[in-house]
Amino acid sequence: MEQKNLTSKIIEKALEIHSVLGPGLLERVYETCLEYELNEAGLLVERQLGIPIQYKKIHFNEGYCIDLLAERTVVLEIKAVEKLNEVHTAQILSYMRLGGFPVGLLINFNAKSLKDGIQRFVLTP
Numbered sequence: 756m757e758q759k760n761l762t763s764k765i766i767e768k769a770l771e772i773h774s775v776l777g778p779g780l781l782e783r784v785y786e787t788c789l790e791y792e793l794n795e796a797g798l799l800v801e802r803q804l805g806i807p808i809q810y811k812k813i814h815f816n817e818g819y820c821i822d823l824l825a826e827r828t829v830v831l832e833i834k835a836v837e838k839l840n841e842v843h844t845a846q847i848l849s850y851m852r853l854g855g856f857p858v859g860l861l862i863n864f865n866a867k868s869l870k871d872g873i874q875r876f877v878l879t880p
Contacts, residue, residue, distance in 0.1 A: 758858050761798075761829055762875060768792040769862050773869040782835045785864040786822050789833065799826050806854050821850055830859040839863050839874065851878050 772788045786802065793800045801824045808818030823831035832847040839861060847859045859876040866872025 758828065758877075761826055762858060762860060764796060764798070765789075765793065765825055765829065765831065765860060766873060768796060769860075769864075769873070770869050773864055776864075778835070778865045778867065780835060780864070782822075782833050782864070785835060785862075786833045789831065789862075790823055793823070793825055800824070801827075806850070808853055818853065819850055821854070824856070828857055830854070830856045832859065832861045834861065834863040834872075835865045836863060837865060839872070844874070844876075847876060848878075851876060 769789060772785060772792060776784070776788070790800050790802050802822070804821045804824050805817030806819055806821060807814065807816050809815075821830055822833045825831060830847060830850050832843070832850065834843060836843075843861055847861045850856070851859045857878050861874040861876070862869075863872035
């Protein structure tokens with residue numbers, strides 16, 4: 756599936772979840788629901804995926820943990836916070852860069868309107 760179509764499908768499912776549940780729940784609730792919806796849509800989704808990293812001579816088996824990875828290309832970082840900030844942006848960009856993933860969606864389910872709580876990131880080769 757083309758990346759733009761894939762991210763559109765993910766956003767559609769996130770909007771559906773937000774319209775049913777609304778803001779104010781724990782991140783884990785939204786993460787579980789989004790995993791379910793994406794699986795139901797026939798997408799390959801990996802949850803709480805530990806990714807190893809190498810720093811000089813040190814190897815970490817789980818250097819970081821991605822909330823959800825869709826179709827092995829789109830990193831989904833789920834938040835339920837008052838406001839997204841620079842740390843959240845740095846986090847998803849690091850996950851994408853270190854894992855070699857081209858696209859990421861930072862989704863804050865605590866936003867009053869979910870459209871205001873979604874940020875899309877693309878790494879150019």
